[in-house]
Amino acid sequence: MNEPIRVENLQPLDQPYLMDEAQLADYEASYRNDYHAWAQVLGENVERIRRGSYSLHWLNTDGGNWGKRAKPSSRGLTYTDINRVRGYGDIPQRADWFNFAPRGSIREPYRDRMPVVTDYVVTNRDELWADNVITLYEEAKARQWNATKDIPWHELEALPEDLEKATCQLCTFLTEVEFVAGDFPAKWLYRTPQDFLEVKSFLATQLMDEARHQEVFRKRAIAGGGLLHASPGFEWALKAILDAPSHTMGTFLLNLLGEGLVLSVFRSGEMIAKTQVDKEIFRRCLQDEARHVSYGVLELKNYLATHPQREQGIEEMHRFADVGEQVILTAFTEAALIEPVAVLLGGGLKHIDKGMEGLAHMWRMFIDEYLQRCASAGFDRRARCTIPLDLPWGVAK
Numbered sequence: 001m002n003e004p005i006r007v008e009n010l011q012p013l014d015q016p017y018l019m020d021e022a023q024l025a026d027y028e029a030s031y032r033n034d035y036h037a038w039a040q041v042l043g044e045n046v047e048r049i050r051r052g053s054y055s056l057h058w059l060n061t062d063g064g065n066w067g068k069r070a071k072p073s074s075r076g077l078t079y080t081d082i083n084r085v086r087g088y089g090d091i092p093q094r095a096d097w098f099n100f101a102p103r104g105s106i107r108e109p110y111r112d113r114m115p116v117v118t119d120y121v122v123t124n125r126d127e128l129w130a131d132n133v134i135t136l137y138e139e140a141k142a143r144q145w146n147a148t149k150d151i152p153w154h155e156l157e158a159l160p161e162d163l164e165k166a167t168c169q170l171c172t173f174l175t176e177v178e179f180v181a182g183d184f185p186a187k188w189l190y191r192t193p194q195d196f197l198e199v200k201s202f203l204a205t206q207l208m209d210e211a212r213h214q215e216v217f218r219k220r221a222i223a224g225g226g227l228l229h230a231s232p233g234f235e236w237a238l239k240a241i242l243d244a245p246s247h248t249m250g251t252f253l254l255n256l257l258g259e260g261l262v263l264s265v266f267r268s269g270e271m272i273a274k275t276q277v278d279k280e281i282f283r284r285c286l287q288d289e290a291r292h293v294s295y296g297v298l299e300l301k302n303y304l305a306t307h308p309q310r311e312q313g314i315e316e317m318h319r320f321a322d323v324g325e326q327v328i329l330t331a332f333t334e335a336a337l338i339e340p341v342a343v344l345l346g347g348g349l350k351h352i353d354k355g356m357e358g359l360a361h362m363w364r365m366f367i368d369e370y371l372q373r374c375a376s377a378g379f380d381r382r383a384r385c386t387i388p389l390d391l392p393w394g395v396a397k
């Protein structure tokens with residue numbers, strides 16, 4: 001009989017150094033299974049090359065949109081400009097190309113011979129479309145900045161220890177949240193078919209923005225004293241975002257609620273930031289987050305406005321929000337977030353109570369903005385909001 005499994009008997013598993021042998025074997029088997037499809041293409045090409053002849057089929061423009069030239073506008077050549085050219089700008093309601101063939105290319109004759117990427121599961125345009133997505137993409141490209149060179153790091157002043165620790169703890173929190181803000185769009189970017197290329201492009205800028213935010217807060221902490229405490233309350237909130245069952249639902253939690261809070265914190269940068277360096281960091285991050293929030297609001301609006309069963313769509317969003325708001329609340333009430341913010345607002349550990357008063361004001365402003373964002377998306381949460389409108393504990397009057 002086998003030994004009973006006890007914790008003390010457990011041995012660590014051997015970690016494969018690079019790749020599991022079984023994974024490579026699966027890959028080989030998969031491509032051998034599809035051999036008839038790709039080997040036929042390869043065989044035809046090899047045979048033609050051996051014959052010394054050319055195909056030149058790509059010169060034939062039948063079924064394509066050849067010769068209709070895009071014209072730049074005053075901003076340059078945007079997606080909107082090229083989408084005006086007939087044959088390129090029709091964003092399908094339902095995507096049915098699950099490979100990499102570009103929208104508007106001559107692809108129909110090859111449909112049956114192409115592979116299918118089964119991970120492309122976001123087939124409905126209204127699961128991720130927002131009417132401002134092209135404009136936001138342009139803005140995102142124009143406003144990229146560099147956390148290495150655009151922040152005046154040489155001017156970073158030393159702060160009294162309580163304010164330095166509070167700043168570094170806030171930066172630790174922000175570092176922790178910024179990567180989920182990147183992982184969430186990354187997860188859905190990868191699941192989105194190529195025909196929704198405008199949204200994929202915007203999500204790619206969001207990924208870059210969040211990588212830069214994580215970078216700048218990490219650098220700020222390490223340049224000022226160090227990273228401080230990670231926190232279970234943040235982690236559960238972040239996981240709830242990542243696990244959201246649909247892109248729209250997760251975007252609601254991340255962009256409207258989570259980033260809405262972060263936006264309120266950054267907007268209070270003048271009071272929270274204790275150095276010019278911190279003010280500059282908050283100012284730059286604020287611009288980026290405003291784009292993400294703006295996308296989230298219009299995505300939710302479009303989702304609800306185009307939902308074939310609107311009432312049911314709204315009720316499903318409420319059910320999701322009932323859970324999501326509560327989980328996000330676990331982050332908003334974490335001592336590792338609100339206490340350092342209160343210390344910064346108050347101007348020192350001695351003034352934490354005074355800072356809490358400022359925080360109570362910020363909280364009301366934040367919840368109010370959140371509810372306004374929901375309302376402008378056509379999603380009235382006022383009667384159902386599970387986050388208290390006032391700070392959920394008595395603080396100094």
Ligand SMILES: [Fe+2]
Binds near residue numbers: 178181209210213289
């Ligand atoms: Fe961010």
Ligand SMILES: [Fe+2]
Binds near residue numbers: 181289292
């Ligand atoms: Fe963001």
